[in-house]
Amino acid sequence: MSLTYSSYLNLPELLELQRPRSAPPEHDEMLFIVIHQVFELWFKLMLHETEKVERDFSRNDLYGAIATWKRLRTILKTLVGQLDILETMTPLSFSSFRERLDNASGFQSFQFREVEFSLGYKRPQVSGSIPEHEGQRARAEARLRERSVVDHFYDFLAQRGVQVPAELFEKDVTLATQPNEALQDELLRVYHEQPELVILFELMTDFDEGFQEWRYRHIKLVERTIGSKRGTGGSPGVEFLKQSLWKPLFPDLWAIRHRM
Ligand code: HEM
Numbered sequence: 441m442s443l444t445y446s447s448y449l450n451l452p453e454l455l456e457l458q459r460p461r462s463a464p465p466e467h468d469e470m471l472f473i474v475i476h477q478v479f480e481l482w483f484k485l486m487l488h489e490t491e492k493v494e495r496d497f498s499r500n501d502l503y504g505a506i507a508t509w510k511r512l513r514t515i516l517k518t519l520v521g522q523l524d525i526l527e528t529m530t531p532l533s534f535s536s537f538r539e540r541l542d543n544a545s546g547f548q549s550f551q552f553r554e555v556e557f558s559l560g561y562k563r564p565q566v567s568g569s570i571p572e573h574e575g576q577r578a579r580a581e582a583r584l585r586e587r588s589v590v591d592h593f594y595d596f597l598a599q600r601g602v603q604v605p606a607e608l609f610e611k612d613v614t615l616a617t618q619p620n621e622a623l624q625d626e627l628l629r630v631y632h633e634q635p636e637l638v639i640l641f642e643l644m645t646d647f648d649e650g651f652q653e654w655r656y657r658h659i660k661l662v663e664r665t666i667g668s669k670r671g672t673g674g675s676p677g678v679e680f681l682k683q684s685l686w687k688p689l690f691p692d693l694w695a696i697r698h699r700m
Contacts, residue, residue: 461540468533469540475526476546482519483551486512490558490589497589497596502636505596509643516650523657527664534665538672545673550576553583559651559689560588560617569673590617590690593644600637602626619691628696641693648689655685 446452457477460469489512496504546552550570556562562584570577591613598604605622630637659681662671671677688694 460537462537466533466537468529469537471526471529472534472537475522478522479519480549480551482515483549483555486515486555487551487558489515490555494558494587494589494592497592500596500599502596502640506640506643509640509647513643513647513650516647516654520650520654520657523661527661529665531665531667538666541672543672543674545671545675547671547673547675548576550580553580557583558586558588560590561684561687561689562588562614562616564614584614587613588617593690597623597626597630600630600634602630617689617691619695624692624696627692628699631696631700644690645693648693651689652686655681659685 441447458470458473460466460473462469489508493505493508493512495501496508547566547569548571553567553570557580564584567577567580567584570580572578591608594604594608603622603626605620608620608623611618627641631641659678662681663678666677669677671680675681
């Protein structure tokens with residue numbers, strides 16, 4: 441049989457994958473499942489793109505990196521906007537099927553951890569909450585041990601004549617990105633001298649702001665839907681999530697702004 445729209449996209453299989461657990465079915469559970477599945481598809485694409493931007497950086501491809509950051513930023517903005525749909529579900533409606541989730545939670549999303557780790561937001565302790573099932577935890581842990589987008593960014597900067605402090609190339613790659621004052625001085629100089637790199641830096645700042653926006657919007661969604669209840673993943677809920685709020689992915693790009 442020739443290729444069709446449906447066979448190319450594996451639609452029969454895809455549309456079989458939404459299986460509400462409530463019986464009789466609670467109307468909003470379908471929305472809850474579809475939104476999470478769509479987010480996981482976006483996470484998959486984001487990882488595909490962060491891998492590309494790492495290659496762009498390491499081979500000194502500025503235009504490739506700019507195009508990829510533009511795509512990443514657009515995915516992120518779209519993803520954050522989609523939370524509006526889930527906010528049409530009332531707390532009462534969610535509580536009608538919440539117990540069916542048992543301990544399942546976004547806390548166990550191995551792809552989300554991979555996204556965080558690939559962006560240099562590394563927290564080894566959180567991978568412990570990912571089930572070992574089907575190599576999911578191993579996937580996140582492998583990403584933890586890999587060089588992040590930020591490490592590849594340092595490669596790129598060095599190729600563009602930026603004096604990247606040697607300690608940034610020698611650091612333990614399993615640790616989260618730390619601000620570096622000597623690099624900040626250099627980035628400030630670049631802002632004055634290399635306008636083509638400024639386009640890149642501003643796109644990365646847009647993305648970073650978008651990532652913090654995702655965290656904020658997710659917290660408000662959680663707060664309006666379950667208030668101060670504990671999470672199904674076992675964390676204190678909103679108070680746990682707030683720990684990551686306002687923490688930038690690219691701290692050096694934020695630290696220099698008051699000096700311009
Ligand atoms: C009614 C909607 C939602 C509620 C009530 C909710 C609740 C929570 C809570 C309480 C946590 C903290 C961990 C825990 O103890 O479970 C959490 C974490 C998380 N949720 Fe949600 N969530 C909702 C929607 C979403 C959606 C649509 C996504 C998209 C994939 C998502 C992804 C995540 C992720 C990735 C984490 C881990 C965050 C981190 O560790 O910083 N959640 N969620």
